[in-house]
Amino acid sequence: MRQNKIARFALRALAAIAVLHVAFMLFTSVLLFRYRTANPRTTGIMIYRKIAYKWPSNEMRFLPLGKIPKKVRQMVIRVEDGTFYSHHGIIPSALKHAWLVNKQLEKPVYGGSTITMQTARTLFLVPEKSYLRKYLEMIIALEMELILDKDRILELYLNYAEWGKGVYGIEAASRHHYRRGVASLSSDQAVRLVTLLSSPIKYEPYSLNKSAILRSRYHYLSSRFP
Known part of the structure; x- marks a missing residue:
């Protein structure tokens, strides 16, 4: 009798x-279809x-993707997700590596997130690190890759990513930090702005x-985008 109760x-x-999964996927997919246009x-x-804050x-x-300088887009892809245009939303090997590192550190520090996963987190979730959030990120990222094309995902990422306290999107970030639009930035200013994506709350x-970590990212980009 006890076993039957446990089974039920x-x-x-x-x-x-299962119902919660279906409801969550319906909610996010409906919004993603809307975000196509x-x-x-x-x-x-x-x-x-x-x-919270x-x-x-x-x-x-x-800012439409075509108005964001190509060089800046290339910088973002280079440091955030070098295979963005060839993967399907998630990179299993990167997630496995992040899990192994986090296991050693005994806390979720590294995420192994693609730009698609970061966009999923930005649009639908919260920045607090947890394995549940990572799981939901992966679900949304797969939906996103099915519903949106790559350029639209990148466009949403660049326009809604967090770039400071209350600062969202690359154009708003450029005007906040440099008092000019992203198209008018010098190469060094653009490199610094893209570098900041890794830790936009603690640093400027x-x-x-x-x-x-930011020094390393800055020198990496500076050497490739003089």
Whole structure:
């Protein structure tokens, strides 16, 4: 009798999990179909920062992908996801490597996220690191690759990525940090702005040297995009 109760409970739990999965996928896929042509009015990370940290959001400055300098786009892809245009949303080997490193560190530090996964997190989730969030990221990333083309994913990423406290998108970030549009940045300014993507809350373009990781990213980009 006890075993039957446990079995029934397990089946109900599995059914509830399946229903939640379906509901989550329907919700995100409906929005993604809308985002094929419409731009999000807000994102998960914007809502989270506003509620949890009371950060006001700077004015959104959406910039079509074609108006973002090609050199800047190449910089972002080079340091964030070098195989962006050839993978299908997730890179299993990168996720496995991140899991092994995190296991050694005994906390989720590295994510192994592609640009698609980062866009999924930005639009729908929160920045707090957890394995549940990573799992949801992967689901959304696979949906995103099926519903949106690569250029649109990159366009959404560049326009909604977090670039400072209440600063979202590369055009808003450029005007916030340099008082000019991204198309008017010098090569060094663009390199610093792209470098900042790795840690946009703790650092600013001219405090990058305080972080060994950011210094490495800066020198890497500077050597390839003089």
